[in-house]
Amino acid sequence: MAEQLTTVHVVDDDDAFRDSLEVLCGSVDLVTRSFADAGAFLEDYSDEWQGCIVLDIRMPGMSGLELQQVLLERGCAMPVVFITGHGDIEMAVTAMKSGAQDFLTKPFRQQDLLDRIHAALKVADRQRASELQRHEVESRFERLTPREREVFDLVVQGCANKVVSNRLDISQRTVELHRSQVMQKMEADSLADLVRLSLRLEG
Amino acid sequence: MNQPLAAEEAALFSVLLEAAADAIIVIDEVGTVRQANSACARVFGYELPEILGRNIKMLMPENYRREHDGYLRRYRETGESKIIGVGRQVEGRRSDGVVFPMDLSVGEGSFSGERLYVGIVRDLTERHALLQTLQEQEAELRQMMDSAVVPTGLVDGKGRLLVANEALNSFLACDGSADVELGSYLSADTQVQSLGAALDEAAKAPTVCVLALLAFEVDGHRKSGDLYLASFPRHAHNDDHGIVVQLVDRTAQLEAEKEAREIREELAHYQRISALTAMTAGIAHEVNQPMGAIANYAEAGQILVRKDQVPAEELERIFKQIGQQADRAADVIRRLRSLAGGQSPAREALSASEIVNDTLHLYRSQLELLVVRVEKEYEAELPLVFVDRVQIQQVLLNLLQNAVDSMTQHPEAAIRVSARSAEAGLVIAVEDRGTGISASIAERLTDPFFTSKTDGMGIGLAVCRTIVEKHGGRLWFENNAGGRGATFSFLLPGAEGGTDG
Numbered sequence: 289m290a291e292q293l294t295t296v297h298v299v300d301d302d303d304a305f306r307d308s309l310e311v312l313c314g315s316v317d318l319v320t321r322s323f324a325d326a327g328a329f330l331e332d333y334s335d336e337w338q339g340c341i342v343l344d345i346r347m348p349g350m351s352g353l354e355l356q357q358v359l360l361e362r363g364c365a366m367p368v369v370f371i372t373g374h375g376d377i378e379m380a381v382t383a384m385k386s387g388a389q390d391f392l393t394k395p396f397r398q399q400d401l402l403d404r405i406h407a408a409l410k411v412a413d414r415q416r417a418s419e420l421q422r423h424e425v426e427s428r429f430e431r432l433t434p435r436e437r438e439v440f441d442l443v444v445q446g447c448a449n450k451v452v453s454n455r456l457d458i459s460q461r462t463v464e465l466h467r468s469q470v471m472q473k474m475e476a477d478s479l480a481d482l483v484r485l486s487l488r489l490e491g
Numbered sequence: 492m493n494q495p496l497a498a499e500e501a502a503l504f505s506v507l508l509e510a511a512a513d514a515i516i517v518i519d520e521v522g523t524v525r526q527a528n529s530a531c532a533r534v535f536g537y538e539l540p541e542i543l544g545r546n547i548k549m550l551m552p553e554n555y556r557r558e559h560d561g562y563l564r565r566y567r568e569t570g571e572s573k574i575i576g577v578g579r580q581v582e583g584r585r586s587d588g589v590v591f592p593m594d595l596s597v598g599e600g601s602f603s604g605e606r607l608y609v610g611i612v613r614d615l616t617e618r619h620a621l622l623q624t625l626q627e628q629e630a631e632l633r634q635m636m637d638s639a640v641v642p643t644g645l646v647d648g649k650g651r652l653l654v655a656n657e658a659l660n661s662f663l664a665c666d667g668s669a670d671v672e673l674g675s676y677l678s679a680d681t682q683v684q685s686l687g688a689a690l691d692e693a694a695k696a697p698t699v700c701v702l703a704l705l706a707f708e709v710d711g712h713r714k715s716g717d718l719y720l721a722s723f724p725r726h727a728h729n730d731d732h733g734i735v736v737q738l739v740d741r742t743a744q745l746e747a748e749k750e751a752r753e754i755r756e757e758l759a760h761y762q763r764i765s766a767l768t769a770m771t772a773g774i775a776h777e778v779n780q781p782m783g784a785i786a787n788y789a790e791a792g793q794i795l796v797r798k799d800q801v802p803a804e805e806l807e808r809i810f811k812q813i814g815q816q817a818d819r820a821a822d823v824i825r826r827l828r829s830l831a832g833g834q835s836p837a838r839e840a841l842s843a844s845e846i847v848n849d850t851l852h853l854y855r856s857q858l859e860l861l862v863v864r865v866e867k868e869y870e871a872e873l874p875l876v877f878v879d880r881v882q883i884q885q886v887l888l889n890l891l892q893n894a895v896d897s898m899t900q901h902p903e904a905a906i907r908v909s910a911r912s913a914e915a916g917l918v919i920a921v922e923d924r925g926t927g928i929s930a931s932i933a934e935r936l937t938d939p940f941f942t943s944k945t946d947g948m949g950i951g952l953a954v955c956r957t958i959v960e961k962h963g964g965r966l967w968f969e970n971n972a973g974g975r976g977a978t979f980s981f982l983l984p985g986a987e988g989g990t991d992g
Contacts, residue, residue, distance in 0.1 A: 302780045304816050308787030311809060315791035346776075348859050373776045394779040398790035 294409055295339035297366070298322035299329050299355065301347040309342065316402060318409075326350035330358065337366065338416060340389065340408035342401075345372045345379050353379055356386055365415055367408040369401075418488075425488045431473045439466040443479070444486040514612040519605065522547045522563055534593075534614050536586035547610075552584040567606075575599055575608075583612065591616045642716075642738040648694045650674045650686060653733065662716070662740060664709050673736065678708040686718070693720040694732045704741065714742040755957050762954045763885050766892060767827070777823045777853075781816040788813045827853075840986045841880060843873045843910035843917055849880075850887040851908070861904065863895055868909040874985035876917050882958045883983070886966075889951045890921040890979045897925025897976065913982060916964070920980040927970045927977045936968070959983070 296313050298320055300306040310320045319339075323329040325347055341359075345352040356368055367389035372380045380391045389408045392401055432440060435456075442452045449467065453460040476482040508515055514531035518524055524542050532539040535550050542549070548556040566572050573579075578596035585591060592615040599608045636643055642659035646652050652659075652671040660667045663676055674686050689700045702718040719737040767774070792809045795801040847867060851858075858865055876883075891906065898904040907922040928936065936952055952966075959966040959981045966981040 302784070304784040304812065304819070305780050305787070308784040308791070308812065308816075311812075312787040312791040312794075315794040346859065351862075373779055394776075394783050395786065396783075398786055401787075 294318055295337065296320045296405055296409075297329070297337070297339060297341040299324075299326060299341065299347070299352070300344040300371070301325055302344070305344075312398060312402070313405070318405065326352070326355040326358075329355065333359075333362075333364075335362065335364065337364075338412060339366060340405060340412055341366050341368045342405065343368050343370050345370045345376050345383065345391075351379075353383055353386075356383060356388065360386065365412075365419075367411045367415075369404050369408050371396075371401075422488050425474075425485050428474050428485075429489060432470060436466050436470050436473070439463060440470045440474070440482075440486070443467060443470065444483050511611075514610075514614070516542075516547065516550075516610045516612065518547045518608050518610070520563060520567060520607075522559060525607065531612065534585075534612060535583060541586075550583055552582050552590045555582065572597075580615065583614075592619050642740060644736050646673055646690070646734050646736055648690055648732060648734065650690055659736075659738065662709070662714065662738060663707075676707045676709060678706040678713060681706045689718075689720055690734060693722040693734050696722070714740065715745050716740045716742065755954075759882070759885065759954045759958065762889070762951060763881075766885070766888055766951075774823070774827060774853075777855075778820055781820040781823070784816045785813050785820070788816070838877050838879050840875045840877050841883070842875055843869060843919060846876075846878075846880075846883055846887065847908055847910060847919065850884045850891070853884070854888060854891055858891075858895070858906075861895055863898065864903075864905040866905065866907045868907060870911045873910055873912050874917050876962075876983040877986035878962055878983055879958075883962070886955045886958050886981060887919065887921070889955050890981075893951065893979070894921050894923035894925065894976075897923050897927075901925060912985075915982060916985040917983050918980055919983070920978050922971065922976065922978040924971075924976040927974060928968060933968075955981070 296309075296318050298306055298309050298313075299322070300309065301324055303324070306322050306324065310322055313320045321332075323332070327349060343352040343355060350358075352370060356370075359366070359368075368383070368387075370380060370383045370388050370391035372383075372391055372393050376393075380393070383391060389411060390404045392404060429437070429440075438456055439452060442455060447455070449460050449463045452463045452467075456463070470476075471482065474482060474485055476485060508526070508528040511528060511530055514534040515526075515528045516524060516531050517526035524545055524547055527539060527542050529539060532542060535542070548559050551559060562573070566575075574595065574597045576598070578594065581593060581595050582590050583593045594613040594615055596611050597608055598611075599606065601607070636654075636656035637658075639656055640658055642656065642662040644652055644655035644659045650673040652673060655663070655665075655667050655671070663671065665671055677686060685702060686705070689702050693700050700720040702720070704715055705718055707714045707716065717739040719739070720734050721737075722732045722734045724732055788809045792806060792813075795806065795809075847869075851865060851867075887908075891908075894906045895904070901924055903924070905924055907920075909920045909922070911918050911920075956966045962983055964981055964983045966979070968977055968979045970977050
């Protein structure tokens with residue numbers, strides 16, 4: 289769903305500020321989903337969600353920082369843009385150390401916020417793209433037989449067929465067969481291509 | 492003149508002579524005593540025979556003696572007298588040589604061609620002694636009056652000053668010589684009529700009237716004092732009353748009080764500012780929220796307007812939101828300005844919820860920042876109070892700040908703000924779960940410059956107490972049962988007629 293990819297999740301306890309963020313995002317055709325507090329966000333949260341999170345660093349109840357921690361534990365990869373007030377610099381530092389995408393100190397220029405939201409969404413896009421590629425490569429890898437995986441591992445390490453044949457104690461001819469199966473199943477055009485795919489598997 | 496009649500007259504004369512309390516003495520033209528009564532002998536300390544036939548000069552002190560013959564001769568020759576028919580105060584000399592004051596009146600007549608003078612002498616020794624005693628007593632009284640520090644004087648029924656001691660003269664800056672009316676010193680804003688009425692009242696009965704805090708205008712300076720009036724009859728025989736006035740000079744006291752009040756107000760103002768400084772982060776947040784929302788709406792509005800297909804309702808809603816948020820920001824500024832400004836106190840009828848909500852609103856973001864939970868608890872039917880909004884907010888703000896400070900290490904920091912009605916008015920209480928108040932500091936807690944905090948000035952609670960007491964209320968504190976923090980409460984007297992339903 290293309291819509292979900294660009295969803296901006298807004299968590300802010302101030303009704304007016306939250307509404308104004310929705311309107312601002314809406315004006316540049318960004319889809320928003322907003323929540324008045326961390327609890328409401330977590331209640332609805334699904335790991336299917338894509339996009340970014342704009343988070344007020346201080347809120348009654350669970351603070352923005354605490355929500356960030358909970359999301360990290362749940363493996364949520366959405367980039368977080370924190371909005372901080374005057375005197376929250378320490379908290380902002382903590383947030384950045386915990387992997388926040390960015391933070392903005394109030395008052396801020398609206399274009400800055402939009403720029404950062406777009407940047408966060410781009411990051412999310414890239415993350416999603418690489419995630420998809422990884423999934424793809426993984427599913428190709430799944431198709432390899434155990435023997436083919438052994439050949440794959442050695443080949444991408446740069447071993448010549450002869451070395452592979454010696455290590456696995458199989459004929460060079462068999463190695464060549466396995467190797468061609470691997471190239472085919474992994475949809476690799478060249479050895480360099482195969483090495484690149486192997487890196488994605490590790491990533 | 493026939494003989495028997497003369498004899499009777501002589502007898503009557505003799506009786507009259509002896510009956511007189513004053514000394515009576517008859518001399519001839521050269522001063523020889525022809526006749527004298529017993530009173531004369533007594534006054535001059537002689538036996539009567541010692542005087543008769545002697546020259547009158549024996550009864551005079553030296554300086555009169557020398558002149559007397561001259562006086563008699565001159566009268567004989569010229570008929571000019573300095574004493575006959577006039578009477579004078581002169582001196583006599585007693586047999587023991589003591590000179591004494593006496594009143595002498597002299598008459599004259601001719602008897603059988605001979606000129607005789609009659610002198611009537613009244614001994615003034617006692618009267619003089621009495622007068623002297625009176626004078627001494629008066630001088631003593633005068634001395635007492637003048638050395639009294641209380642301005643004291645005597646006025647008549649119209650307030651005209653009859654007598655004033657030095658303190659009163661000095662208060663009125665007059666030297667006591669000119670005619671002075673007490674009423675003319677009263678400044679225009681003082682009821683001069685009240686002085687007149689009090690004088691009338693005092694003149695009617697010997698009561699003490701008190702006129703509290705009259706303002707006087709003396710040489711362009713404003714002075715203040717309480718006037719005590721007490722009347723007394725000046726003469727035994729008529730209704731003439733004098734009125735004693737005593738003035739308790741309160742000028743210095745009032746000036747000191749004014750100065751103290753100004754210092755207290757400055758202190759309260761300084762304390763408010765420092766409370767505000769402590770709340771800077773919270774206040775910035777309070778203003779940033781609506782300003783941020785406005786900026787967001789405005790930016791969105793511009794972006795939308797550049798597109799063609801924007802629904803008018805959407806733009807209208809955005810503008811409306813901008814307006815509302817601007818109001819919200821203005822409201823915060825207004826609250827702040829009244830709290831930060833040092834304007835003179837104005838009282839208004841407020842409900843407990845107005846006081847508590849307004850203050851919590853200002854303090855809200857601070858509490859959120861510190862993760863302090865706040866509970867509110869109002870009784871139904873609370874009385875309205877007539878108070879200075881800013882000052883009472885300041886009290887509550889202080890108590891909230893103290894409550895927060897007492898719980899810095901508390902994992903579940905919570906404050907309960909409650910309002911209940913009491914017989915005397917409205918009680919607002921702030922309950923914390925902090926460390927409580929140890930007995931050693933409880934006694935000094937509301938003293939100025941006493942603090943248990945490392946970064947405190949020690950003026951918060953002192954200012955709170957001053958403010959509450961100025962409103963006719965009371966501030967107190969107690970530890971909660973089970974060692975769970977402390978509760979600070981203050982009572983405000985209820986406004987006349989009116990409850991917060």
